[in-house]
Amino acid sequence: MEFEILTLFPEIITPYIQASIMQRAIINKIIKITLHNLRDWAVDKHHTTDDTPFGGGGGMVMKPEPIFSAVEDLQKETDPSPIVLMTPQGRQLDHTAALELSNVKRMIILCGRYEGVDERVRKHLVTHEISIGDYVLSGGELPALVLMEAITRLLPGALGDPNGAADDSFAGGLLEYPHFTRPAVFRDWGVPDILTSGNHKAVNRWRKKQAWLRTLAKRPDLVEVIQLNAVDIEVLKEIDQEGEMILPEKIKIIIRGER
Numbered sequence: 001m002e003f004e005i006l007t008l009f010p011e012i013i014t015p016y017i018q019a020s021i022m023q024r025a026i027i028n029k030i031i032k033i034t035l036h037n038l039r040d041w042a043v044d045k046h047h048t049t050d051d052t053p054f055g056g057g058g059g060m061v062m063k064p065e066p067i068f069s070a071v072e073d074l075q076k077e078t079d080p081s082p083i084v085l086m087t088p089q090g091r092q093l094d095h096t097a098a099l100e101l102s103n104v105k106r107m108i109i110l111c112g113r114y115e116g117v118d119e120r121v122r123k124h125l126v127t128h129e130i131s132i133g134d135y136v137l138s139g140g141e142l143p144a145l146v147l148m149e150a151i152t153r154l155l156p157g158a159l160g161d162p163n164g165a166a167d168d169s170f171a172g173g174l175l176e177y178p179h180f181t182r183p184a185v186f187r188d189w190g191v192p193d194i195l196t197s198g199n200h201k202a203v204n205r206w207r208k209k210q211a212w213l214r215t216l217a218k219r220p221d222l223v224e225v226i227q228l229n230a231v232d233i234e235v236l237k238e239i240d241q242e243g244e245m246i247l248p249e250k251i252k253i254i255i256r257g258e259r
């Protein structure tokens with residue numbers, strides 16, 4: 001996967017890449033990241049990339065010409081790549097969006113600054129708009145890093161543990177189960193016995209149940225879209241019988257149908 005990043009501040013992006021999982025993915029040729037300074041496509045002698053908004057008001061707007069020129073140069077002699085604008089107005093990034101974008105061979109990521117980009121960029125150049133949440137940051141550089149890392153983690157071979165991404169929260173639709181490491185007892189707080197039992201089947205079942213309990217408690221909205229398999233139904237019946245957690249109606253109907 002190739003990432004071409006268009007930014008006015010490449011120096012913000014470089015150090016994080018070098019210290020992150022992306023660096024290893026670059027070395028292992030799983031991804032390639034090229035940073036481009038938009039200023040290199042500004043034509044006037046001051047290399048201007050922004051200007052005041054028509055109609056007045058505060059703030060500056062990124063000019064269309066350097067952005068169009070940069071993208072057109074990057075698209076020369078290649079199949080057209082998605083052009084992703086990082087903006088709080090975009091589709092909110094989640095596991096599904098990252099998975100979809102992880103299937104492309106190459107993408108151009110445009111990092112906005114100031115009040116945003118000239119609307120003609122959004123309308124006539126950009127193919128995808130992505131937000132990392134309902135808050136406004138000073139630029140698209142951090143969001144671009146978030147997007148690239150989320151995608152990189154999903155690419156085969158990028159994580160040391162081949163199942164790492166599959167177990168992550170959201171990957172199976174549920175939040176991840178709780179983790180414990182040594183010491184087995186810390187300040188009188190022990191580790192659940194099952195985790196030290198050596199019984200892998202029982203451990204997996206316990207983890208599945210914990211993932212369900214967590215998701216039901218913290219993110220019941222996620223439960224709405226999950227496909228249940230036989231193990232899910234088994235642990236959900238158990239949770240239902242224990243009576244400590246109220247299951248959503250939709251789930252009750254499914255597990256009752258199985259009874």
Ligand code: ADE
Binds near residue numbers: 086134137
């Ligand atoms: N640029 C500024 N804020 C942003 C956000 N929340 N997501 C994506 N890009 C942004």
